[in-house]
Amino acid sequence: MVSLIQCTNITKRYGSTLALDNVSLTLEAGAPIALIGPNGAGKTTLFSLLCGFLRASSGDALIMGHQAGSKALHGRLAALPQDANLDPRFSIGHQLELFAKLQGFIGSKAGNEVKRVLQQVDLSNTYDMKPEALSHGMRKRILLAQALMGSPELILLDEPTAGLDPPNVKVMRSLINDASKNATFIISSHNLDELEKVCQSVVHLDKGHLKGVVDIHQARNSGYLTVVMAELKTTDQDIRESLLSLPGVTAVSFNAPNRFVLEYDSKQHSNLDMLLMQHLSEKGWPYRQLVNGRTLEDQVYF
Numbered sequence: 001m002v003s004l005i006q007c008t009n010i011t012k013r014y015g016s017t018l019a020l021d022n023v024s025l026t027l028e029a030g031a032p033i034a035l036i037g038p039n040g041a042g043k044t045t046l047f048s049l050l051c052g053f054l055r056a057s058s059g060d061a062l063i064m065g066h067q068a069g070s071k072a073l074h075g076r077l078a079a080l081p082q083d084a085n086l087d088p089r090f091s092i093g094h095q096l097e098l099f100a101k102l103q104g105f106i107g108s109k110a111g112n113e114v115k116r117v118l119q120q121v122d123l124s125n126t127y128d129m130k131p132e133a134l135s136h137g138m139r140k141r142i143l144l145a146q147a148l149m150g151s152p153e154l155i156l157l158d159e160p161t162a163g164l165d166p167p168n169v170k171v172m173r174s175l176i177n178d179a180s181k182n183a184t185f186i187i188s189s190h191n192l193d194e195l196e197k198v199c200q201s202v203v204h205l206d207k208g209h210l211k212g213v214v215d216i217h218q219a220r221n222s223g224y225l226t227v228v229m230a231e232l233k234t235t236d237q238d239i240r241e242s243l244l245s246l247p248g249v250t251a252v253s254f255n256a257p258n259r260f261v262l263e264y265d266s267k268q269h270s271n272l273d274m275l276l277m278q279h280l281s282e283k284g285w286p287y288r289q290l291v292n293g294r295t296l297e298d299q300v301y302f
């Protein structure tokens with residue numbers, strides 16, 4: 001079977017800057033995939049290479065079996081760049097129709113496709129409006145509609161929720177969830193909490209290197225407990241020493257104030273959560289939340 005994306009030894013240099021360093025990566029179609037990494041990690045560069053906007057200095061990127069940027073991918077891949085914008089001069093319907101025509105929709109089919117994608121993002125009423133009449137969240141949804149045009153199989157979204165308030169983030173998440181039944185999304189973002197809610201796997205870049213590809217939920221649920229404590233009068237060190245005495249506990253790490261991740265042998269000690277609750281209660285250390293597994297942030301950055 002042909003993989004959705006197959007990158008082999010991709011290197012990209014901008015002059016003396018090495019933006020991607022020998023990245024090899026295979027991704028399959030399916031649930032949304034997150035692309036993460038600190039500023040300058042190479043995320044936008046990787047997106048641009050996959051879209052065919054840039055050429056690798058060396059290495060190969062195949063998308064659905066075709067060279068990135070090749071004509072065979074026309075209409076099968078779409079991207080929403082981080083700085084994408086709408087033209088303030090034209091109505092939403094007008095500019096989306098133009099885009100539909102560029103995609104190959106002819107005559108009334110272009111208008112029908114625009115109506116279809118506007119309906120998909122629940123903004124049919126904006127057809128005759130100009131961008132200035134829309135909120136930031138609505139404009140992002142219009143840009144998502146543009147990416148959905150022609151029903152591409154692969155959609156790359158660069159920071160789709162940047163600058164959105166929580167209700168709009170939720171709407172965007174739900175739209176992506178619905179659309180991911182028919183397309184594979186790769187989403188680049190710094191919002192790990194949000195990615196965790198939408199994506200199944202994570203591609204982690206750092207300084208141009210591929211640090212790994214993680215299946216979020218599989219890694220999350222075996223052998224880790226995340227505990228958020230109420231305010232404590234004791235030290236992290238006291239808690240760590242005390243918890244390390246519990247059966248099967250191998251490590252306790254404090255990655256944020258009042259929050260720790262406990263690592264344990266889940267095969268031998270499947271009921272550690274119960275023991276932990278009892279232990280905390282005996283010690284008089286009240287906790288707010290106890291979750292099986294680790295957050296995405298803990299998985300990739302600690």
Ligand SMILES: Nc1ncnc2c1ncn2[C@@H]1O[C@H](COP(=O)(O)OP(=O)(O)OP(=O)(O)O)[C@@H](O)[C@H]1O
Nearest residue numbers: 014017018019037038039040041042043044045046
């Ligand atoms: N056009 C360019 N010319 C020169 N250097 C560039 C260019 N584009 C990116 N770079 C450099 O390449 C490296 C990777 O940049 P890139 O934009 O791909 O990272 P990123 O992970 O998308 O960062 P961010 O999260 O800040 O958007 C950085 O060191 C950046 O300064």
